[in-house]
Amino acid sequence: MRKSGLSLTLLGMLLTGQLVLAAGALDVRLAPAIPRQGKCFAVAIVSAEGVTAAQAAFLGREFPLFKDGADYKTVIGIAPEQKPGKYPLSVIITRADNSKEDISKTITIGATKFPVVSFWLKPAKKKLLTSGNLIAEEWARVEKVLVVEDPNQGWSGNFxxxxxxxxxxxxxxxxxxxxxxxxQHRGLDLAVNGGTKIKAANNGKVVFVEKLSAFGGTVVIDHGQGIHTLYFHLSKFLAEVGQVVTKGEVIALSGNTGISSGPHLHWGMSAHNLRVDPVQWTKTEF
Ligand SMILES: [Zn+2]
Incomplete structure (x- = not known):
């Protein structure tokens, strides 16, 4: 009696397609479960057997997922201005037979408490800050390298x-x-003395080395998969464009160049051309 009961259940599942779905269902994992304003979260399809491509859509933008062993993954950033709340995430998966599957998830964005800071700039530097579109123009130059998405992951472990x-x-x-x-401030400022050795936060390739008017001496490292780190206000470059660097390698000396109210390093992080908090990456392994 028991046996036939089980078979009946199996038969029922087969007829309704539940069993087929269960065998083919993909496991989409999000980490952290509740990402916060200005931070990142990883989207991973675990053991993505038979998957040939995957793409996520979130807050009006699309993000390719990159092959990572048996998995597919990408890391998505949240703007600091994004309102906390629930937002849909869609992951579209393409299989070898060209069939597509759309997996929907809900992302809950948590609030981050951002401090308010006031500082004073001397008239000459203040003038730079307010002179037309200087900052927008410099971002446009830097963004030419930030939009590049090398499918290979260059970084390893924490930054x-x-x-x-x-x-x-x-x-x-x-x-x-x-x-x-x-x-809102788009990086982390470290008040180091001028001439301090600045290290590559992780393995990658130097893709931008230029003296800019607002950002000062600027270096950008491409870590692959749409992840870049930025280093501003440098006084001396010790790496050149195209150079492959390893975590901890000295790339420049700090300074007080560009719009800066004292010697410091502005360290930025970009996830798919969106500036996010780099500190999260020193504590979380993506
Ligand atoms: Zn800064």
Whole structure:
């Protein structure tokens, strides 16, 4: 009696297609479960057998998932201004037979408490800050390398702080310059003395080395899969474009170049051309 009962259940599942679905269902994992404003989360399809491509859609943008052993994965950033709440994430999977599967998830974005900071810039530097579209123009130049998505993951393990120094401004700080609001800070400021050795936060390739007016001496490292780190206000470059660097390798010396109110390193991180908090990457392995 028991046996036939089980068979009946199996037969029922086969007829309704439940069993077929169960065997083919893909496991999409999110980490952390509740990402916060200004931080990143990883989307991974675990043991993606028979999958030939995958793409995620989130907050109006599309992100390719990259092959990672038997898995597919990508790391998505959340703008610091993004309102906390629930947002849909869709993962579209393409299989070898060209069939597609759309897996929907809900992402709950948690709030981050951002400090408010006021600082003063001397008139010459303040002028640079307010002179037309200088900052927008420089971002446009830097973004030419930030939009490049090398499918190979260059980084391994946690990222390093590029220099040991006191933190003078955290990511997302709400800035007031000479009493004028200026939006949220897009990096981590380390108040290191001028001439301090600046290290590559992780393995990657140097893709940008230029003296800019607002960002000062600037280096960008491409870590693959749409992940880049940025180093601003440098006084000396010790790496060149195209150079492959390893975690901890000295790439430059710190300075006070560009729009800067004192010697410091501005360390930035970009995930698919969106600036996110680099500190998360020193504590979390993506
Ligand atoms: Zn900064």
């Amino acid at each position: 390093l702080l590029p220099a040991a120094g006191p933190v003078s401004m955290v990511f997302g700080s709400k800035e007031y310059v000479n009493r004028q609001p200026r939006g």
